[in-house]
Amino acid sequence: MSSIQLKSAESSAETTIVIQSETNKGKLRLGSLTALVIGSMIGSGVFSLPQNMASGAGPLAIVIGWLITAVGMLALVFIYQSLALRKPELNTGPYAYAKAGFGPFVGFNSAWGYWLSAWIGNVSYAVVVFSALSYFFPAFGEGNTWQAVIGASVLLWLVHVLIMAGIREAAVVNLIVTIAKIAPIVLFIEVAVVAFKVDIFSADFSGLGNASLGSITAQVKSTMLVTLWVFIGIEGASVYSARAERRKDIATATITGFLTCLALYALVSLLSLGILNQPELAALKNPSMAGVLEAVVGPWGAILINIALVVSVAGAFLSWTLLAAEIPHAAAKDGTMPAFFARESNKGVPSASLLITNLLVQAFLLVTLFAQSTYQALFSIASVAILVPYILSGAYAAKLAITGEAYQPDESRTGPVIIGLVATVYGLWLVYAADPAYLFMCAVLYAPGIIFYAVARRRAGRQIFKPVEAFFAIALVAVGLLAAYEMWTGAVSPF
DSSP states (O other): OOOOOOBOOTTSTTOBOOTTTTSOTTOBOHHHHHHHHHHHHOSSHHHHHHHHHHTTOOHHHHHHHHHHHHHHHHHHHHHHHHHHHHOTTOOSHHHHHHHHHHOHHHHHHHHHHHHHHHHHHHHHHHHHHHHHHTTTOGGGTTTTSHHHHHHHHHHHHHHHHHHHTOHHHHHHHHHHHHHHHHHHHHHHHHHHHHHOOHHHHHTTTTSTTSGGGOOHHHHHHHHHHHHHHTTTTTTHHHHTGGGBSSTHHHHHHHHHHHHHHHHHHHHHHHHHTTTSOHHHHHTOOSSHHHHHHHHHHOHHHHHHHHHHHHHHHHHHHHHHHHHHHHHHHHHHHTTSSOGGGGOOOTTSOOHHHHHHHHHHHHHHHHHHHHOHHHHHHHHHHHHHHTHHHHHHHHHHHHHHHHHTTTSOTTSOOHHHHHHHHHHHHHHHHHHHHHOHHHHHHHHHHHTTHHHHHHHHHHHTTOOSOOHHHHHHHHHHHHHHHHHHHHHHHTSSOOO
């Protein structure tokens, strides 16, 4: 999860700030943008892939799962690649595309859901950092002891200070950390290739020998959300597009980052199945990559992976702090969110949005100390919220191709229509795989945002709702109240 974009002239609803207006000073080049994409995706998930994938599937289903993910995510990659070039006036990725395609209220909800998912997820990163450090310092426990919360708070405000020093400076740090986090993953793959045994990999290849795994379809479904979560952040370069030195670098960075991460992820999960069998992998504690490497090289393998996990998650924490601060800042610049989110420092950093975001993270770190189950419930719900912006991005791309907007009159649009529909259907499939009940519970988090939207629109002197938007706002509040009641009574639960 990655760095930031700053918003440009208010003349364009979705353009991000240019730090030193008409020059390239402070702009991000291809290497930094690619690191932002990779850094935004590689967090803690890759280090738990062996156990996470094997816990519900055998080798065949895992291979199928990666193939489906490759097609679906590649469609999404092409969406962001195409939109970056066809709609250069739209920055901040998912928010801008949702607003341009479906109106300000839908755009706001895309931004709101993305922001919630980002900063609540960042609490999880802070917890994971100190949970990993407990391998060396047991007092940190599961990352929610008072010692861990103090440590996580220090990390949070150190990151805050770093970002306030300047966005490009933070991007340089992210580039260094991204290289540092990839190196041990590559080492793991090299060791796993040497230790890989075909007979272990091929034994019960279908997984049907283990009745608890279920059918191939059930096994494949179990892999879907695992493969999704490790790709969250694929839109990173698109979100930071206003900061790119060259617009075409957005597309290049996105596809390069995706292919790099796809190769790393697939190799980590599949090679592990040739070292330990499915039941052994499923029984490992996370980060399970440590257990796999330890089985090959001894205790130092587990030590290396735990250190790598700390570095990787700390880097992802930096990336997603930048990202979480940028989205509400972008929405505030065009009057979709309250104006105070748009305030900037003299270095062009979205200071108010950053401060509000980090204060919320700090508050929820305390929640993890006193009410871990409450935080886990919110995290489980908010994780699904990020699927909505992905679905809207695919739908917007399909809409452009169908209407012909941004296309030449004689340009073929069949391919873009198919890709847009594939990306949209893939997003809907993921909601199904996650369990639609999670999306239902998301209404509890989405409904309060209507207050912020109404305040922002009123102060900007704009009509708050169009008739259709008013209908959807009322429906969202009604569903939110119903979901809250159902959760209160225990009829639905995020656990």
